[in-house]
Amino acid sequence: MALLLALLGILVILRKMSFWGDGIAHASLAGIAFGLLLAFNPLLLAIVVAIIFALLVYYLERKTTLASDAIIGVLFTALMALGIVILNFKAGYQPDLMSYLFGNILAIKTSELYIMIICTLFILYFLLRYKQQLTLITFDRESAYLAGINVNLFDLLFYICLAVAVVLGTKILGIILVSALLIIPPSIAKLMAKSFKLINVLSVIFAEVIVISGLIISYYFNLPSGAVIVLTGVVIFLALVVIKRLKFI
Amino acid sequence: MKIVEVKNLTVSYDNNIVLSNISFEIEAGSICAIIGPNGSGKTTLLKAILGLIEIKQGEIKILGKNIKQVLDKISYVPQRFSFDKTFPITVEEFMALSLAKDGSRKLIAEKLQELEMHKTKNQLLSELSGGQLQRVLIARSLLNNPKILFWDEPISGIDIGGERTFYQLAKHLNQDHKITIVLVSHELDVVYKFANQVVCLNKKLICQGLPEKVLTPDKISELYGPVSLYKHQHHT
Numbered sequence A: 001m002a003l004l005l006a007l008l009g010i011l012v013i014l015r016k017m018s019f020w021g022d023g024i025a026h027a028s029l030a031g032i033a034f035g036l037l038l039a040f041n042p043l044l045l046a047i048v049v050a051i052i053f054a055l056l057v058y059y060l061e062r063k064t065t066l067a068s069d070a071i072i073g074v075l076f077t078a079l080m081a082l083g084i085v086i087l088n089f090k091a092g093y094q095p096d097l098m099s100y101l102f103g104n105i106l107a108i109k110t111s112e113l114y115i116m117i118i119c120t121l122f123i124l125y126f127l128l129r130y131k132q133q134l135t136l137i138t139f140d141r142e143s144a145y146l147a148g149i150n151v152n153l154f155d156l157l158f159y160i161c162l163a164v165a166v167v168l169g170t171k172i173l174g175i176i177l178v179s180a181l182l183i184i185p186p187s188i189a190k191l192m193a194k195s196f197k198l199i200n201v202l203s204v205i206f207a208e209v210i211v212i213s214g215l216i217i218s219y220y221f222n223l224p225s226g227a228v229i230v231l232t233g234v235v236i237f238l239a240l241v242v243i244k245r246l247k248f249i
Numbered sequence B: 001m002k003i004v005e006v007k008n009l010t011v012s013y014d015n016n017i018v019l020s021n022i023s024f025e026i027e028a029g030s031i032c033a034i035i036g037p038n039g040s041g042k043t044t045l046l047k048a049i050l051g052l053i054e055i056k057q058g059e060i061k062i063l064g065k066n067i068k069q070v071l072d073k074i075s076y077v078p079q080r081f082s083f084d085k086t087f088p089i090t091v092e093e094f095m096a097l098s099l100a101k102d103g104s105r106k107l108i109a110e111k112l113q114e115l116e117m118h119k120t121k122n123q124l125l126s127e128l129s130g131g132q133l134q135r136v137l138i139a140r141s142l143l144n145n146p147k148i149l150f151w152d153e154p155i156s157g158i159d160i161g162g163e164r165t166f167y168q169l170a171k172h173l174n175q176d177h178k179i180t181i182v183l184v185s186h187e188l189d190v191v192y193k194f195a196n197q198v199v200c201l202n203k204k205l206i207c208q209g210l211p212e213k214v215l216t217p218d219k220i221s222e223l224y225g226p227v228s229l230y231k232h233q234h235h236t
Helices: A002-014 A018-027 A029-038 A042-063 A068-087 A095-102 A110-129 A131-139 A141-146 A151-173 A178-192 A196-221 A225-248 B042-049 B091-096 B105-114 B130-141 B160-176 B188-194 B217-224
Strands: B002-013 B016-027 B031-035 B057-062 B074-077 B148-152 B180-185 B197-201 B205-209
Touching (some): A018 A178, A029 A095, A042 A110, A095 A151, A151 A225, A196 A225, B002 B042, B031 B042, B031 B188, B074 B130, B091 B105, B105 B130, B180 B188
Parallel strands (some): B031 B180
Antiparallel strands (some): B197 B205
């Protein structure tokens, strides 16, 4: 999961789409709420809502003059509001909801684990198989088009993969913190990398280090795992910024 | 043989007509310069030919076909290549993105060598000067052995030495590899040094054909304004 978000995150930060992660995660609350209300797999419904969100953003980017962040801002608040309204019909404490909001790796059910593995494998295949095309589109859209790449189709597939991956990540970090795993590892890698190959390698390594060390720390100090994972990543990021700055001075 | 055919082309942005009813043809094997003053629609014409912008009306054929059917036979170097300078990508990695198949470092090395840029292959793209970047872009445009090269202001940012290398390279590609070259320039000088066909634009077609025949003082005046700073020179 960390590997998947780290690889997607590189393209996300290079495309300046950092707000996307937050948008999808918050929008997915509508799907989770539907799932809890109907007592039907909330993760699956959250994925459906996230895909609808990605399709709507893709469509509105092309059919309106609004910037992506404005479109995402409108859609995610609308879907989150819808989720809150739906949850209002479900009385009582919702432990499942808490696990989606704040993440709980121990609360992942077997059915959810299967969904996560299948989706992760599909997205990883897509990212690795079409790495060259996705990178060229990110870096130089005109050349990508002239190389015969269907730029719009790849954009759409990338949006869908991103949406699904972020929703899968909510089971670990929660809606509120999941975008951190999308942004922090590639940001750390970008601080250090001197080639595109290296940014990929470092991003994956840091993602794994952050998640594993965060889980160990949270276990020993009995702290919420999602929050500790994010804080571990931020500490590494800040430490590297300081080290780079000191070197510069 | 006509390698590029443009018929009755009109392009507009938000109801402002940028190019009006343009028709011309480019001969295979020629070096064709599309010239005109700044804002005359040269880059728009090039992007329309390449299918990068929508056209309002008209028809464009390359090698007798729609551009989408011949993308593997053309290459393009933009006027300004804007990219995220914080993106950590080396020259070699950048070139490799445009290869049909992954790898082939040898081919990349060859093309960089032709442009005397082989020493920069492990350098970050963001560390190159404007002229160096332009050379790398030209090297990249040669990777797929194109039949037609479209260059938009190819020598902007290149110093005099680099300009000479560029002209030699262009002539070499045209004469020895039989590549048709279509280049856009706002400088009339380029035509005299380099081209054997010219298309003169100022939102509409002013003239086209052999430079020595069509570039009369009247036409130059019409193109660049009544008080032209350019002198009518003989084609060399």
